[in-house]
Amino acid sequence: MPSTKVVDLAAHPLTAWRGPLGLPDFAHIGDGDFSPVFDAALKAHEAEIDAIATNQEVPTIENTLAALELGGEALDHVSSIFWCRAGAYTNETIQALERDISPKMSRHFSAISMNEKLFARIDDLYQRREALKLDPETLRVLEKTWKGFVRSGAKLDADGKIRLAKINEELSSLGTTFGQNVLADERDWALFLDEADLAGLPDFVKSSMAEAAEMRGRKGRYAVTLSRSIYEPFTTFSERRDLREIAYRAFTMRGQNGGASDNTTVVRDMLKLRAEKAKLLGYASFAALKLDDTMAKTPMAVHALLDPVWEKALEKAAADQKELERLAAKAGSNEKFAAWDWRFYQEKLRAEKFAFDEAELKPYLQLDRIIDACLDVATRLFGITFQEKKGIAAWHPDARVFVVKNADGSERGLFLADYFARPSKRSGAWMSALKSGYKLGHGSQPVIYNIMNFAKPPAGEPALLSVDEAKTLFHEFGHALHGMLTDVTWPSVSGTSVSRDFVELPSQLYEHWLTVPAVLEKHALHVKTGKPMPQALLDKMLATRTFGAGFATVEFTASALIDMAYHARPDAPEEPLRFEAETLEKLDMPGTIAMRHRTPHFGHVFAGEGYSAGYYSYMWSEVLDADAFAAFEETGDPFNPALAERLRKNIYAAGGSKDPEELYTAFRGKMPSPEAMMVKRGLV
Numbered sequence: 001m002p003s004t005k006v007v008d009l010a011a012h013p014l015t016a017w018r019g020p021l022g023l024p025d026f027a028h029i030g031d032g033d034f035s036p037v038f039d040a041a042l043k044a045h046e047a048e049i050d051a052i053a054t055n056q057e058v059p060t061i062e063n064t065l066a067a068l069e070l071g072g073e074a075l076d077h078v079s080s081i082f083w084c085r086a087g088a089y090t091n092e093t094i095q096a097l098e099r100d101i102s103p104k105m106s107r108h109f110s111a112i113s114m115n116e117k118l119f120a121r122i123d124d125l126y127q128r129r130e131a132l133k134l135d136p137e138t139l140r141v142l143e144k145t146w147k148g149f150v151r152s153g154a155k156l157d158a159d160g161k162i163r164l165a166k167i168n169e170e171l172s173s174l175g176t177t178f179g180q181n182v183l184a185d186e187r188d189w190a191l192f193l194d195e196a197d198l199a200g201l202p203d204f205v206k207s208s209m210a211e212a213a214e215m216r217g218r219k220g221r222y223a224v225t226l227s228r229s230i231y232e233p234f235t236t237f238s239e240r241r242d243l244r245e246i247a248y249r250a251f252t253m254r255g256q257n258g259g260a261s262d263n264t265t266v267v268r269d270m271l272k273l274r275a276e277k278a279k280l281l282g283y284a285s286f287a288a289l290k291l292d293d294t295m296a297k298t299p300m301a302v303h304a305l306l307d308p309v310w311e312k313a314l315e316k317a318a319a320d321q322k323e324l325e326r327l328a329a330k331a332g333s334n335e336k337f338a339a340w341d342w343r344f345y346q347e348k349l350r351a352e353k354f355a356f357d358e359a360e361l362k363p364y365l366q367l368d369r370i371i372d373a374c375l376d377v378a379t380r381l382f383g384i385t386f387q388e389k390k391g392i393a394a395w396h397p398d399a400r401v402f403v404v405k406n407a408d409g410s411e412r413g414l415f416l417a418d419y420f421a422r423p424s425k426r427s428g429a430w431m432s433a434l435k436s437g438y439k440l441g442h443g444s445q446p447v448i449y450n451i452m453n454f455a456k457p458p459a460g461e462p463a464l465l466s467v468d469e470a471k472t473l474f475h476e477f478g479h480a481l482h483g484m485l486t487d488v489t490w491p492s493v494s495g496t497s498v499s500r501d502f503v504e505l506p507s508q509l510y511e512h513w514l515t516v517p518a519v520l521e522k523h524a525l526h527v528k529t530g531k532p533m534p535q536a537l538l539d540k541m542l543a544t545r546t547f548g549a550g551f552a553t554v555e556f557t558a559s560a561l562i563d564m565a566y567h568a569r570p571d572a573p574e575e576p577l578r579f580e581a582e583t584l585e586k587l588d589m590p591g592t593i594a595m596r597h598r599t600p601h602f603g604h605v606f607a608g609e610g611y612s613a614g615y616y617s618y619m620w621s622e623v624l625d626a627d628a629f630a631a632f633e634e635t636g637d638p639f640n641p642a643l644a645e646r647l648r649k650n651i652y653a654a655g656g657s658k659d660p661e662e663l664y665t666a667f668r669g670k671m672p673s674p675e676a677m678m679v680k681r682g683l684v
């Protein structure tokens, strides 16, 4: 229903942030506020755009490019809070609003990128760019803006523009539906078990399952849920093959269960619209369109990375499977080795080979200590410090607030983090910004946040992490640092606004410091005794780093290859799930390993456009991060100050202010080859 209330954007808590530390005053934001404030903020932004487009003065950087970049502040504010809530703390009201707001936002931004008068002014500046004698960052922002307009249809004829706007709007709605459907399947499915069903499960899994059951109103029982924090350890440790199979099937069928939350036709429609969009804009395929402004640039370059990795991964996985089958036979299993056996026997093999199991590490990986480790590494590398502020309201009581300071004590920004899973949060882990950092105009300090989905421990008990979860914490904190350390002038190249296959470099690189011995010695302290992880356990953990590489690489690369297969063709498959199956068959995908993300729940690719034709980016960035960390190893000092300063300046602080190849080369002296990544993964 359209709102009739008049909203004062200069005073409303969603747009005028007057809470403590300059945060929004979350305590005074109601779910009912979003809709009228969005409407008012969209109007205000439209008026700003109109003023820029119809300005009678000759276009200048100030009156056009800067005005465009600094416009829409109220809309940015309400949007950032809304999308934070939609991901981290949603409910039916927020979900309904999301379905309403996504197409509205799409229409709004389509109208801007197709505004002819506005584009004429940008084009005028672009044509005169040499004569304007701009500094390199401003020149880059102008060029990117101009290209962005063209890629969004600024040069299409009137009919083309109308069609493209319609396509974008539909894609945006479908992406929202896709994400909500997956959340619905994850929320609605739980397997409630009793004490007698828990054979093989370590205590930490049992207590997470007890907590999950209680959250779902079944106190006293144990729930297997589809949260990775429970699903993965359950299928790793449970001796009940029948239950592992049930959990596996539920996990891999998310989004494909028939009924209202089924994503089959959503995916089909999205792929069709994407193919049409690419054609309209003059590209051979949607992948060609998406890759145009990445480091990889073409589908061919992506395959040049993925294909050889795939071959090696298949060989490695086949060899691994033989060993797992041997173990299964030894354990007396007569059943044919299946996908729900892989994690279970892989864990047994790990125990046999390295004489230790994952669960031994867990008491040393306390969430609070690993958070300290994340912050401490940032201080040692980059000089910034963190101070937690208790009692400050954010979007949810679990969210924590940290003030970030520069080495000289001046304020740099804020970091917020919300660590525990709950049914109102979508799965996965991510970083985002309530506000990005930049110097243009009055400037802005970054307010960055991390969302995790760790199983919440029962009240009074410390949360313990698996190694993978600790890595995820470092990963997302690496993204957060990219946002917090940013030192650029222009908002549109701030922080993580970089080419998508470069954006995982700061995050994946940061993961390397988790296993630096000095970091573990200081922060991996036993939950009961407070003693550091024994050297022997540490050595075993480091020795197992490449263990299971066949499985991990196959599950990842299969998803990346399917993503490319969907998007590198000029048209769209009529039946995407059949296409998925046929493509996997052509690739010789082992039946005993599932894709890390199957199509009907592949949120990276379908819940929005973020990683569509872009899931490969993780591996692309891995080539960079393996080589970048090797730079530190070569000096013998994981905190080498001169190198850390080059890293800060050229990678973490530079955002998208320069071409990524130029940035990487400035840090390392040259571009890497994939070998370091293959070695790191244990594939060669």
Ligand SMILES: [Zn+2]
Pocket: 475, 479, 504, 507
């Ligand atoms: Zn990431």
